[in-house]
Amino acid sequence: MRGEAIAAAxxxxxxxxxxxxxxxxxxxxxCLGLVRGLWREVVGEEPEGVPPYSPDWAEAGGRELLREALERWLGPVSVEAMRAGDVLLFRMSPGVAAKHCAVLSAVEGPEPKMIHAYWGRAVVESWMGIWWRRRLVAAFRFPG
Incomplete structure (x- = not known):
């Protein structure tokens, strides 16, 4: 039930x-701001400050800073076991850091749905079609 409440939030x-x-x-x-905001709503105060980061998801090389932070504060779950309310992490192209995240909002029906901040537009809910599923690298669950 908690996952459904996070998806509703x-x-x-x-x-x-x-x-x-x-x-x-x-x-x-x-996309990270959405997850941070949900953390504040469902967990409490943010556990660490967020350093400045580039809006360029296509940066090659370097550390997986977003993944490292998600691993520190959220519980990893297998992609097969993900459920509504889980945080999803995507690598937008091969060889670049995983820098896009979303919240799984629904798993029923023909395609899962996710909520994410879409560059140049807004926070949206969209189908998680094959294009997104191919880029999914990890899933995490809020603590508690």
Whole structure:
């Protein structure tokens, strides 16, 4: 049931404009800002500060900083066991760091659905079709 409550909380962010490094419902958020905002709503105070980061998801090389942070604070789950409310991590192209995250919002029906901040637009709910599933590298669950 907790996962469904997290998915419902994520739906309350729908329509929030995309703003790089922002994390304020209704005002602005990027994909990490959405997850940070949900953390504050369902867990409490953020456990660590977020250093400045580039909006370029196609940066090659370097450490997987987003993945490392998610592994520190959220529980890893297998992709096969993911459920509504879980945080998903995507690698947008081979050879680049995994830098896009989303919240799984529904698993029933022909395709799973996810909520994420879409660059240049807003926080949206979309189908997690084959294009997204091919880029999925990890799933995590909020603690508690």
């Amino acid at each position: 994520a739906r309350a962010w729908l329509g929030t404009p995309y703003r790089h490094q922002a994390s304020v419902k209704g005002v602005g958020a990027d």
